[in-house]
Amino acid sequence: MPPPAPPRDTLLPAILGPDLPEAACTGRWELFDPPHAGEPPDDLDYRRHRARTICQRCPALTACELTADDFAAQRGSHGFVLAGRTVAGKHW
Secondary structure (H helix, E strand, O other), rough: OOOOOOOOHEEEEHHHOOOOOOOOOOOOHHHOOOOOOOOOOOHHHHHHHHHHHHHHHOHHHHHHHHHHHHHHHOOOOOEEEEEOOEEOOOOO
């Protein structure tokens, strides 16, 4: 028998990430995305650098860090920037 589905109030944040309306990354999602197919390494390095710089100055960084580990593990992907760090697999 499959495990029960998580409650709706935990499922949406797991899909969308933390609700941080004051986050400096709002509207800049493309900088934080995993590598794109065929993306030149220099372009990826630039995007990640910009994303980490935005995180360092973000008023929501502490709140983001508090949810980052769970969010990264639930996403199961890698290569995106979250809370100023690049996720490498399900762990930091």
